[in-house]
Amino acid sequence: MDTPSTRESGEIASLLTDVAALRTAVLSEAKAFLADWDALESAAPGVENLARYLALRHHDLRPLQRRLMRLGLSSLGRLESRVLETLDAVAGALSALAGGDKPPIASEAGFFAGEAxxxxxxxxxxxxxxxxxxxxxxxxxxxxxxxxxxxxxxxxxxxxxxxxxxxxxxxxxxxxxxxxxxxxxxxxxxxxxxxxxxxxxxKIRTEAVATPDKKARLEAGARLRLCAAGAPRVDADVAFAATVSLPELVLRLSVGDRVLYDDGKLQAVAESLTEGEAILRVVRTKTGGAKLKPEKGLNLPDTALGLxxxxxxxxxxxxxxxxxxxxxxxxxxxxxxxxxxxxxxxxxxxxxxxxxxxxxxxxxxxxxxxxxxxxxxxxxxxxxxxxxxxxxxxxxxxxxxxxxxxxxxxxxxxxxxxxxxxxxxxxxxxxxxxxxxxxxxxxxxxxxxxxxxxxxxxxxxxxxxxxxxxxxxxxxxxxxxxxxxxxxxxxxx
Structure with a gap:
């Protein structure tokens, strides 16, 4: 059997060093995650593996992956359920390629225990x-x-x-x-x-609504009033209005916060706020506009509702x-x-x-x-x-x-x-x-x-x-x- 060239041997040794260093870093950094989760002393196997996975994914593995792929080894791209087991298997293969001692190989059951x-x-x-x-x-x-x-x-x-x-x-x-x-x-x-x-x-939804007529649709540039309580109020400047199922929605909005309606069919931004009311300006709708209806969901991705x-x-x-x-x-x-x-x-x-x-x-x-x-x-x-x-x-x-x-x-x-x-x-x-x-x-x-x-x-x-x-x-x-x-x-x- 041909032995690797000196250049190849150096690359394999370098890879083995890098994989060993990565393993050490993963174990060390995983402890910080477990401590943050109050699970350092009694983590379930899945939680422990998750901490190792997150530690691993905080590293840019792309250069290492390409070097491993060239040798026909695992690129570490499918190790979610078995972080340490995969790193150990790669290190073992590299050690064998380098002509060193072959470390113990995990049993099939041990390697795939996370999947089980x-x-x-x-x-x-x-x-x-x-x-x-x-x-x-x-x-x-x-x-x-x-x-x-x-x-x-x-x-x-x-x-x-x-x-x-x-x-x-x-x-x-x-x-x-x-x-x-x-x-x-x-x-x-x-x-x-x-x-x-x-x-x-x-439930964060519209309740009673007021519109100019039954066929009216909200288009980009239109203004919409959200009311924390009472009947929805329209006027010459704001032709659409709705009360909401949770008054906190209106009370905790800030100017510039986004509001999405009906699974994102409409997106608006809070333009001004008064006591118990918020005026929104529509910035995007589906083609043809969106009808304002009761019992439609509202999402507030920028607002801490504290609910x-x-x-x-x-x-x-x-x-x-x-x-x-x-x-x-x-x-x-x-x-x-x-x-x-x-x-x-x-x-x-x-x-x-x-x-x-x-x-x-x-x-x-x-x-x-x-x-x-x-x-x-x-x-x-x-x-x-x-x-x-x-x-x-x-x-x-x-x-x-x-x-x-x-x-x-x-x-x-x-x-x-x-x-x-x-x-x-x-x-x-x-x-x-x-x-x-x-x-x-x-x-x-x-x-x-x-x-x-x-x-x-x-x-x-x-x-x-x-x-x-x-x-x-x-x-x-x-x-x-x-x-x-x-x-x-x-x-x-």
Whole structure:
């Protein structure tokens, strides 16, 4: 066997030194993250790996990656669930190439232990996936599901693994009926179908509105008055007005703060503020303008609202959630203290609440910044935990142009922490609503196969969308697992 040239030997030795130095730095820097998360002494394996991953990603690895790729070694690009194991494997390969002592090699089970923990966490939270695909399918139940058990059974027959009940709609009687139909379907098909109930959180919406006429639309340059209380007031200068569901929205705005309406169909900026009112100037709308309507969502990405994610309504709804659900969806969670608040509320309800899984909905910039802290705090609770990438509100909050980048990063963070993720909002939306998908949404749905669960919203063609997604996810299973391509045989050429 030919030995490497002197030049090659020097490069391999240099690489080995660099990888060893990186490993040392990662271990040292990870301790700072664990200390910040109050997890230095008792971190779960996933939290410990997450700290190492974040430490690693604070380094620019691109030059090192290219040098490793040239030698046919791992480029470190797929180590989310196994940071130290991958660094050690690369160091071992380099040592062997250099002709040095071959260090012990981790067993296959040891190397892929992070993947196994993630799979187990997904099973605990959602239930086991079907044999044909790793990614579960969640479906938001419509209101009519309460009175139509056949609808729920049909969804289960087509592949629904998780039923979502939105507590912003209907009431406890309807929720109990929906959950009962899900249990019946689960028994009928002989597999575990779980129930997620989303508590509403502080709804930030328009209420009463005033417009010049029914056909009037807000265009760029128009002015809009938001009122904290009372009837919406229009005048010669401001022809559109709306009251809001949360007075704090108006009271905490500052001049220059952005306000987005109806999932970003309109963007405005606070122009002036008076007691109990804010005048906004519209800077962008969808083509043709936007109608001002009641019960439309508002997002304030620049404004610190200081709202509790657990409202009085949510507290009351928890009793029904404990009775009906397998897991609870937590809206507007942003800080570790928000996890503590919910845990305290659940603890007051005794042993029945201990079995509930928890899903943190990531929908605001603060939640993104605090995601590692949220994961570390939730891990301390020892209940099944997952993260929902709530892409509707998230896009409005951080900007549509950043969404694609951010949803990838959230997937990486969750994989590093061995936390299952839900890919949510507008998946196959055109297909669900009209029966005909767009090309772009088919690609989006295919990429959802990297999450542990993908959520479909309700709509008239939800059954057809389930059929398509079931097939699509099963096919994509043969091509990728997370960031790793799986090279099944190609049949098209």
């Amino acid at each position: 923990r993630l799979a187990s966490a997904g099973d605990d939270l959602f239930g086991p996936p079907p044999a044909t695909r790793r990614t579960r399918i969640m479906v938001t139940l419509p209101s009519e599901a309460a009175g139509d058990p056949g609808l729920v059974i049909d969804l289960a027959r087509r592949g629904m693994d998780v039923a979502r009940i939105n507590c912003a709609h209907d009431g406890s009687v309807a929720w109990l009926a929906m959950a009962s139909h899900v249990r019946t379907a689960s028994e009928l098909f002989g597999r575990r179908i779980t129930v997620l109930m989303d508590i509403a959180g502080p 509790s994610p657990l409202t009085t309504k949510d507290e009351a709804d928890l009793d029904a959630v404990i009775t009906c659900a397998d897991m609870i969806g937590y809206s507007f969670v942003s800080r570790p203290e928000d996890i503590d608040m919910l845990e305290t509320a659940l603890a007051r309800r005794g042993a029945a609440a201990r079995r509930l899984g928890l899903v943190a909905k990531i929908e605001r910039p603060e939640a993104i910044r605090n995601l590692p802290r949220l994961i570390a705090r939730a891990a301390a609770g020892r209940r099944p935990f997952g993260v929902m990438i709530a892409r509707g509100d998230l896009a409005a909050e951080i900007g549509f142009e950043r969404l694609a980048e951010m949803q990838e990063e959230i997937l990486w963070i969750c994989e590093a922490a061995h936390v299952p993720a839900i890919w949510a909002t507008q998946v196959l939306e055109d297909l669900v609503k009209t029966g005909v998908p767009s090309r772009g949404e088919m690609t989006d749905a295919a990429m959802a196969a990297r999450a542990e669960c993908v959520m479909l919203n309700k709509g008239p063609e939800i059954g057809m969308a389930l059929d398509v997604l079931e097939t699509l996810l099963a096919r994509m299973e043969g091509h990728l697992a997370k960031k790793t391509p799986t090279l099944r045989p190609l049949r098209s050429w």
